[in-house]
Amino acid sequence: MSTQSSERKKPKRSKIRIEPHQISSEAREGNFNEVHQGYITLEEVMKEAERCIMCRKPKGQINCPAHCQIPDMMFNIREGDPLEAAKLAYEYYAFPRSLHRICPALCAQNCIIGKKGDPVNIFDVVRYIVDKFGRPASWYEIPAETGKKIAVIGSGPAGLTLAYYLRKRGHGVTIYEKLSIPGGMLAVGIPEYRLDNELLFQEIEEIKKTGVELVLNKEYGKEFNHSHLMGEMGFDAVVITHGAHKPKWMEIPGNEFEGNMHAVDYLREVGLGNPPKLGSKVAVIGGGDVAIDAVRVSRRYGSESFIVYRRSIEEMPATKSEIHETQIENIPIHFLTNPVEILSDENGRVKAIKLIKMELGEPDDSGRRRPVEIVGSEYIMEVDNVIQAISQEPETESMTEFNMTRWNTFEVNEENNMTNIEGVFAAGDDVTGPYLAITAIADAHKAVRGVHEYLTGEKIEPAPEFSKPKNV
Ligand SMILES: Cc1cc2nc3c(=O)[nH]c(=O)nc-3n(C[C@H](O)[C@H](O)[C@H](O)COP(=O)(O)OP(=O)(O)OC[C@H]3O[C@@H](n4cnc5c(N)ncnc54)[C@H](O)[C@@H]3O)c2cc1C
Structure with missing residues (x-):
């Protein structure tokens, strides 16, 4: 019409x-x-x-x-x-x-x-x-081959976006993925009651139909790196989109105890089909979407799980609709409460968590009111597991040649996402820090423009911030 x-x-x-x-x-x-x-x-x-x-x-x-x-x-x-x-x-x-x-x-x-x-x-x-x-x-039409070859590290939202849109420019693209399944945090973070992996894998198959190659079980930094890729493997450019998968732990005593784990590790194993066995009571620490995913997943496996969050519901960073889902699923959230210690039995297994009550003080740098401990309000709750979901960051130990920011993300040229190494780009959570699929996609589009211009000299205009709607 x-x-x-x-x-x-x-x-x-x-x-x-x-x-x-x-x-x-x-x-x-x-x-x-x-x-x-x-x-x-x-x-x-x-x-x-x-x-x-x-x-x-x-x-x-x-x-x-x-x-x-x-x-x-x-x-x-x-x-x-x-x-x-x-x-x-x-x-x-x-x-x-x-x-x-x-x-x-x-x-x-x-x-x-x-x-x-x-x-x-x-x-x-x-x-x-x-x-x-x-x-x-x-969507499937590809122009004449340019003869250029690009290696993309990681198959999450950033890697998939780069692979498809670089292929749409006629370049050859190979994705190298460390895990046995593709999709990044969409597959091994976000639970299947929100996104069915089969649907995601079908969409990845569609991307592969355009000629994108996907190599699973291949870990950059261990088995190969950008020097091999751009040397003997003959790639013209490399884009690192390996995401933020390294847990950040709370600085409290007891992190070493068995049964204490991080949400990204827990959810990864669930996504890979090996759900860790949890006890009957599980404390999930944090107020973001990752904490909510971990608590809702562990409830589905039969644990009596609850969230511990140091501020109030107004400051909770999780998406509003996700907070609402915890209410529908009758999941308790202990607001204004913070862990101070994880306690174990004589075998070094988690048996309880020591918590302290908090109150809100003046706003901090984030604009949210700072949680302050209420002296003498500590109490102990018996739990079988602690799942920490306070944050995560990129795993960059094997990437010492790159300039990193103080948040352990890649320092890139803001115009084109190139790192300090010629021909090597980065995008997604690797650049923004752990954020959202749509921000990883937007960052990947920027890197597509950067890589294409680097390889061909041709500029691609970004999508306009807004255009006058067709009806006015
Ligand atoms: C539990 C959880 C829930 C989330 N929920 C939402 C949500 O509801 N909505 C939303 O928009 N965002 C959500 N996010 C954030 C979103 O998933 C990420 O911001 C997004 O996936 C980042 O995309 P990426 O491609 O940069 O990295 P990732 O998705 O992390 O992909 C990186 C890929 O690189 C692979 N890799 C890692 N190291 C190597 C290596 N050395 N060699 C080769 N491959 C490697 C990883 O296995 C992974 O497949 C959530 C994140 C988590 C953890």
């Missing part, structure tokens, strides 16, 4: 969003079935898209790190052309179906109508259309 301005009608807009579908709390117990089901009918999707007011300066598009053309997509949908909208989504993303199951939707969080009511549920609208309408034929 045409999207010419003469044919456009002003739709009736509802102030209330069309609610997406979810499975009930009872149906979630003890299984990893997908919880959030999004929209089920095109009618729901069209009604929700009609709520978009097509602002001239669309805050949703501006605040999406990838600047996906949201108003145009909403417009195409409500005008009865969802296929065109799906084409737009596939232009921006190598794996949009997976992304639209886990993105915290900075677009909707910034949607202008959210100021006075429900923002447009852009996330579920786009999820529906990319699920239903699939990849257009043009």
Whole structure:
């Protein structure tokens, strides 16, 4: 259907969003079935898209790190052309179906109508259309081969984005992945009740159909490095996107005890199909999405797990919808509480955790109120395991030739993501620190432009921050 301005009608807009579908709390117990089901009918999707007011300066598009053309997509949908909208989504993303199951939707969080009511549920609208309408034929089209070869280290959101979009420029691309499965944190961090690995693997297969090669079980830094890749292996450029998988531990006594673990290690083993056996009571420490994933997963394996967080719900960094899910699943969160020590039995196994009550003081550098210990409020809780989810960082011990920041991320040229070593680039969590899939994707797009220009001298323009929607 045409999207010419003469044919456009002003739709009736509802102030209330069309609610997406979810499975009930009872149906979630003890299984990893997908919880959030999004929209089920095109009618729901069209009604929700009609709520978009097509602002001239669309805050949703501006605040999406990838600047996906949201108003145009909403417009195409409500005008009865969802296929065109799906084409737009596939232009921006190598794996949009997976992304639209886990993105915290900075677009909707910034949607202008959210100021006075429900923002447009852009996330579920786009999820529906990319699920239903699939990849257009043009998605697979590759121009003439350039003869250039690029090695991408890591197969997470950044690596997959780089691989697909560099291939779309006619370059040969090989991804080297350390683990036995691809997908990075989408596969070995995010649990399957949020993103089914089978769906992710299907999208990776689609990327491979364009000619991208994927080599699993191959660890950069141990078995080979950029000198081998650019020397005897004949690559013209290397991009490191190996993510942030190294645990950061709390500085408290008792970290060495058996049964104390880090959430990234725990969730990785779950993702690889070897879930660690936990006891009946599990304390998960932290207030971010990783803590919420760890607690919800361990509950599904039958433990009575709970979260310990040192601030209050207002300061919790986890996505609001994820905090809401813990409430639906009746998961206790001990707010304003902090661990001071992990205690063990005579065999060195975790048997309890010593906690202290906190109160909020003045705001710190992050703008959140600083938690302050309440003297004399310590108490002990018996637990079988402690799972720490306070943070993680890139593993860079074997990468001593690179300049690193004080956060242990790669220091790169801001324009093109090249590291201090000629021809070696970095992107994703390796550059931003642990963040989001969409920020890793946006950073990877920047690195694609950097690598392509380095190899060919040709400049690629970035996606515009926003464009005037087609209807105005
Ligand atoms: C538990 C958890 C939940 C999250 N939930 C969300 C969410 O809901 N929404 C969201 O947007 N973001 C979420 N994130 C963050 C998001 O997953 C990451 O920001 C994103 O995956 C980063 O992408 P990346 O490609 O930079 O790195 P990664 O996804 O970490 O991928 C790096 C890849 O490199 C591989 N690798 C590591 N070392 C080597 C090596 N030496 N050689 C070869 N390969 C190597 C790794 O195995 C991995 O496959 C979550 C993160 C975690 C940990």
